[in-house]
Amino acid sequence: MKIIKRFLVLLSVAVLLIVMLNYPKLNIIAGYSAKNTASSVFLAERSLAFTDATDNNFSPVNVATDHLDNHKMAISSVFGLLTRKAIYREGLGAVLTLSEEDENAPFLKPKRAKSDNVTPFPYGNAPQKDTVFANVNYNQLKETVNSIFGNEKTRAVVVIYKDQIIAEKYDHGFDENSKILGWSMTKSITSTIFGILQHQKKLNVSDKAPIKSWQNDARKNITIHNLLQMNSGLEWDENYDNISDVTKMLFLEKDMTKAQEIKPLSGKINASWNYSSGTTNLLSGIIRNQFETHQEYLDFWHTNLIDKIGMNSMVLETDLAGNYVGSSYAWATARDWAKFGLLYLHKGNWNGEQLFDATWADYVATPTPTSDGTYGAQFWLNATPTFQDVPKNMFFADGYQGQRVYILPDQELVVVRMGLSGMDENAFLSGIIQSIN
Numbered sequence: 001m002k003i004i005k006r007f008l009v010l011l012s013v014a015v016l017l018i019v020m021l022n023y024p025k026l027n028i029i030a031g032y033s034a035k036n037t038a039s040s041v042f043l044a045e046r047s048l049a050f051t052d053a054t055d056n057n058f059s060p061v062n063v064a065t066d067h068l069d070n071h072k073m074a075i076s077s078v079f080g081l082l083t084r085k086a087i088y089r090e091g092l093g094a095v096l097t098l099s100e101e102d103e104n105a106p107f108l109k110p111k112r113a114k115s116d117n118v119t120p121f122p123y124g125n126a127p128q129k130d131t132v133f134a135n136v137n138y139n140q141l142k143e144t145v146n147s148i149f150g151n152e153k154t155r156a157v158v159v160i161y162k163d164q165i166i167a168e169k170y171d172h173g174f175d176e177n178s179k180i181l182g183w184s185m186t187k188s189i190t191s192t193i194f195g196i197l198q199h200q201k202k203l204n205v206s207d208k209a210p211i212k213s214w215q216n217d218a219r220k221n222i223t224i225h226n227l228l229q230m231n232s233g234l235e236w237d238e239n240y241d242n243i244s245d246v247t248k249m250l251f252l253e254k255d256m257t258k259a260q261e262i263k264p265l266s267g268k269i270n271a272s273w274n275y276s277s278g279t280t281n282l283l284s285g286i287i288r289n290q291f292e293t294h295q296e297y298l299d300f301w302h303t304n305l306i307d308k309i310g311m312n313s314m315v316l317e318t319d320l321a322g323n324y325v326g327s328s329y330a331w332a333t334a335r336d337w338a339k340f341g342l343l344y345l346h347k348g349n350w351n352g353e354q355l356f357d358a359t360w361a362d363y364v365a366t367p368t369p370t371s372d373g374t375y376g377a378q379f380w381l382n383a384t385p386t387f388q389d390v391p392k393n394m395f396f397a398d399g400y401q402g403q404r405v406y407i408l409p410d411q412e413l414v415v416v417r418m419g420l421s422g423m424d425e426n427a428f429l430s431g432i433i434q435s436i437n
Contacts, residue, residue, distance in 0.1 A: 024243050025060070030076045030084035031096050031251030033064035038074035038086035038094035043315055043331055044179045054420065073103070084251075093317030093329065098254055102320055110298040113307035122163055122339050123351045124310060131164045137435045141167050144431030152402075153420035155180060156334035159432055160342065160414040167432075170334075179313055179331040180418040183399030187280045189305070189316070189340070190326035191228055191364055191378030193287055195348070195356035196304050202290060210286060211261060218265055224286065226270055227279050228377040229368035235266035236276035246277050250328065255321035257285025273371040277327035280378065281319075284326035294322055309343055309350050311336040334416045340397070341405040341414035365395040389430035411436060 033056050040051040048068055056062060064076045072088035085097045091109030095102075116124035141159065145167050148154045155174050159167035170178070182189075197203045205224040214220045219234070226232045237244040249259040260278030267274065291297040301324060306314050313336045317329035344364075348356035364377040373383035380398040382390055390408075397405040402422045406415040411433055417423070 026078040026082040027084070028243060028247050028251050029060050030064050030078045030082050031086075033061050033066055034074045034076035034084040034086040035094055035096050035251070036061075037066045037068075037076060038072070038088050039181065039317065039329075039331065041068065041074065042072050042088035043093050043317075044181075046173075050173065071103075091315070093315045093331065095318065095320055096251060098252075098320065105320075108295055108298055108322065110302050111295075112302055113312070115312040116310055121165065121335065122160070122310070122342050125312070125335075128164060133161065133164075133166065133436075135437045136161065136166055137437065138166070141432060141435040144428060144435060145169050147431070148417065148419075148423045148428055152423040154402075154417060154423065155420065156416065156418040158334045158338045158414075158416040160338050161436065162412050163342065165335075165338075168334075176333060176335055177313070179315065179333055180337075180403070181399075182330045182332065182337060182397070182403050182418075183328055183401065184277070185337070185397035185399040185403050185405060186316070186326055186328050186330035187277075187378040188364075188397035188405070189301075189330055190280050190283055190287075190324075192305055192340075192343075192356065193301055194224065194228060194283070195360035195364070197287070197290065199348070199354070199356040199360070200304075210289065211282075213261060218269075222269055224283070225377075227283055227286075229273070229371075230275055230279055230375060230378075231270050231273050231368050231370065232279065233265045233267040233269045233272040234260060234274070234276070234279065235263040236260060236274055236278050238275050238277060249278055249281065250325075254319065255323065256281040256319045256325055256327075257288070257321070257323050261285075271370055273368050273375065275375075280327040281323065281325060284324050287326075288323060298322070298324075305355065308355065309339050311339055334418055337397075337405050337418070338414050338416045341407050341416065344395075344407045345409060345412065345414055365393065387426040387429060389426055390433070394429070408433070 036055055037051055040046045040055055041048055052066055064078050066074060066076045068074055074086045077083040086094045087097055087103055088094045089107055097103055118124060118126055120126045120128045145157050149171060155171045157169050194205055198205055205228060207224060209222050209224050209227055222232045238246045240247060249256050253259055260282040288297045311332055314330060314332035316324050318324055343350055344361050347358035347361040348354055364379045365381060366376055367373045367381055367383050368375045374381055379395050382394045383392050385392045391410050394406060394408045402419045404417045415432060
């Protein structure tokens with residue numbers, strides 16, 4: 001009996017140690033599951049069963065148990081040891097709570113324009129006139145698009161050539177009205193706001209970053225340009241497999257704009273490329289400080305970009321402090337993501353109005369020093385090239401699990417792909433290019 005008692009004591013201690021060591025991870029797991037569930041169900045209007053079976057079904061997130069209440073809240077628990085809640089706020093999407101006070105806290109939301117359902121796509125949302133291009137091999141194009149559905153877990157593809165949709169396909173349960181999370185494609189939205197502000201002469205990205213806490217050390221020499229290129233030299237750990245800077249920021253912080261600000265230099269300014277979602281949220285904070293009121297900040301992104309180009313489906317989610325999570329949390333239909341690509345294909349000109357300088361499109365596609373030609377200003381590049389059979393001047397917005405908006409200037413193409421896993425991007429893009437003679 002003594003041996004059994006000792007064994008049970010040792011086992012209890014071992015279990016306690018395991019729980020203690022992994023408790024912080026449980027916080028992240030439950031946080032991810034609650035946030036993703038709230039956004040998927042209340043913002044994207046999917047069912048809880050569908051969300052758990054498709055979006056939350058990977059390890060270790062699938063150990064969380066999710067349920068909903070009647071107040072647009074998702075509640076996720078891991079083995080009953082830790083519970084996280086995420087609330088849905090109309091106009092702002094879902095946000096993780098950190099206390100009970102957060103659940104009923106007042107909030108501002110952006111003023112939105114009505115959708116134009118009269119003007120044909122892409123400048124409105126009405127159907128396009130049937131257009132057949134003699135130089136497009138539609139059978140080859142269809143085969144290429146079909147090839148990335150199924151095992152690649154593609155949810156949506158839209159191919160636009162000369163402003164016309166020439167291919168469009170959706171997975172079961174999705175259509176042209178389905179909002180899909182762009183993840184880090186949101187970074188390209190944030191970058192574009194800087195292009196618009198610079199075009200309006202409200203700031204210059206060559207200026208030093210206006211961060212008061214940096215003014216007494218070497219960080220005072222970091223420019224907005226350095227931040228846009230992820231080349232500030234600031235310390236940051238972008239690791240989603242462990243408790244890291246990025247997971248703590250996304251799932252534990254009230255104000256996500258501060259996570260990068262407090263980091264020291266770990267490299268040389270303009271010579272130490274390091275991918276950082278914290279940097280993009282710091283940039284969102286810099287944008288907020290350009291305005292006298294919070295309402296002006298919330299509205300500007302929509303009146304000058306999102307609703308301006310008819311991305312009326314887009315919902316850009318905020319943190320608890322009211323900052324747009326410019327690194328990660330923009331939802332929109334595949335067609336509206338395509339409109340964003342078209343804005344860059346036309347170098348900032350939208351139906352005759354210049355939203356940002358034409359040179360801005362060249363700027364975001366200029367390789368960042370020490371990025372090996374893969375990164376520009378919150379856009380990814382093919383300058384190396386990464387994709388051997390695709391033009392080197394192709395650039396794209398890139399998000400987790402293969403969210404993509406590809407801009408191919410020479411081919412007058414914009415290609416959108418949304419999904420749950422990666423794919424053979426070289427074969428997919430080259431197949432589309434080859435279908436146009």
